[in-house]
Amino acid sequence: MNSIMFNYENPSYFLPVKPPILSNEEKLFYLNKIEMLLKSRNAVIIAHYYTDPEIQRLAEKTGGCVSDSLEMARFGNSYPAKTLLVAGVRFMGETAKILNPEKTVLMPTLKAECSLDLSCxxxxxxxxxxxxxxxxxxxxxxxxxxxxxxxxxxxxxxxxxxxxxxxxxxxxxxxxxxxxxxxxxxxxxxxxxxxxxxxxCIVHDEFKLAALKNMKRIYPDAGLIVHPESPKQIIDLADAVGSTSQLINAAKQLPHKQLIVATDRAIFYKMQQVVPNKELLEAPTAGEGATCRSCAHCPWMELNTLKTISDSLELGGSKHEININPALSKAxxxxxxxxxxxxxxxxx
CATH class of the missing domain: 3.40.50.10800 (NadA-like)
Structure with missing residues (x-):
């Protein structure tokens, strides 16, 4: 588990180091390897909207799931595969294991934390x-x-x-x-x-009011869709507020041809599928003394890579498998x- 310096009013975290960038040849190698490993292990990928688009694409191609945390829980609970590969952050893997104690639950890395989890x-x-x-x-x-x-x-x-x-x-x-x-x-x-x-959430808490107002002046006809983990002043400007799945639906329902999106930018992959003719714009995290700890993308989600997915399926073990005390799991x-x-x- 990553170290944490806890302060109830203002927790701060040691953020993870960015993983190495894979070459196109390495990506192709791991994509092919993962498909073989999924079949041999009777496994399925359950990926969150905030993982890398390549991982979301792979989950779709191999019969897995790309969704919000509620649908991830439902999918893992109903899918017949004996092994669930959860591409997301650790609480998602724990939830899958609690709901499926008889299944093997793997994660690309158990170091993929969540600032909300760590803050509590x-x-x-x-x-x-x-x-x-x-x-x-x-x-x-x-x-x-x-x-x-x-x-x-x-x-x-x-x-x-x-x-x-x-x-x-x-x-x-x-x-x-x-x-x-x-x-x-x-x-x-x-x-x-x-x-x-x-x-x-260090992603949503960093959207900036003044920078967003400036952006709205540049794109006066753009709609604004916001996750409710964002600060109130950002929510107050929104044309639609909702969870990841609700924001994807809002992108389809709103009449605007341009949409400013105040959530993790990895959602653009699924959102653009739904609205291929609309322009999606990242809400700003810069300005107003921003630290940009996240820059609209969760640094722990970024630890999910094609290499770490391949490693988890091939190696398993204590670095990848979720295990929870049975009494705690039952509670x-x-x-x-x-x-x-x-x-x-x-x-x-």
Whole structure:
């Protein structure tokens, strides 16, 4: 696990080193090798929208899944393959293992963290929950298995608002963790009684208001679509706000021919498939003293490469396989199943 210097109000992280860039010959070699390994291991690739387009393309070609974290969980739970290769960040691999304890779950690297997960360590979060024993604990999927096990509900951004509105209608008061921006957005929309843990996503938290307004002046007819993990002032300018899958749908529904996209730029691969005739523009992370720790792309997602996927399928072992204590997995399964059951009812 990567080291973390934890500060409740302003956590900071040791960001990973960028992986080596592969040559075209190396890419072709690993693409062919991965296809053979998938067949020999009875494996399937489950990739997040924020992974490299080459990985998303490979997952599509080999019968896998490219989606948001909710659909990743559903797909892994229903697909018959004995081995799940989760291309994403570690909490996604943990979720797949909790839902599929009988399957082998591999990841290109177990060092692919998430700033939201890292910003919510279980010891401090336990104390926070114990200070508010009258509240229902709802945690974002971007958390560790230990934090999920402490929660009453797990939720993804695609169903977060609906779930909180449901709980609020029952008179429940909420602890929301870990993303403060998404928590504030849901609190505003639902009018629910929510107290927030103060985590944030280093990708979405870096979109800059002044730079975005300048960009809007350059592209006055462009629509703006925003992930709700972004700061409130960015959300307030948006033409559409939603999860990754909801933003892809919004790109199709909005009439604008140009779209400024305030989420991880790797989503452009799937979004452009849906709107091939629209121009997609990256929302700015520069200016206003920006550190550009992410520059609109998750540095941990970037650790998923064709080489590390090939290595995980070929070598497995402690560097690639997800294993979770059975008692912890059982405890975390309860709020995860509540999420999946609630999502199923929403679809029906």
């Amino acid at each position: 360590p279980i010891k401090e979060f336990n104390s926070f929950c114990n200070d508010h024993p009258d509240r229902t604990v709802v945690v974002y999927a971007n958390t560790s298995a230990s934090v999920k096990a402490r929660a009453d509900w797990v939720v993804t951004s695609s169903i977060a608002l609906e779930l909180i509105e449901y709980l609020s209608s029952l008179g429940e008061k909420i602890i929301w963790a870990p993303d403060r921006n998404l928590g504030n957005y849901i609190k505003h929309k639902s009018k629910a009684d929510i107290i927030n843990w103060q985590g944030s 975390a399964l309860l709020p995860l199943n509540r999420m999946l059951d609630f999502a199923k009812k929403l679809k029906n």
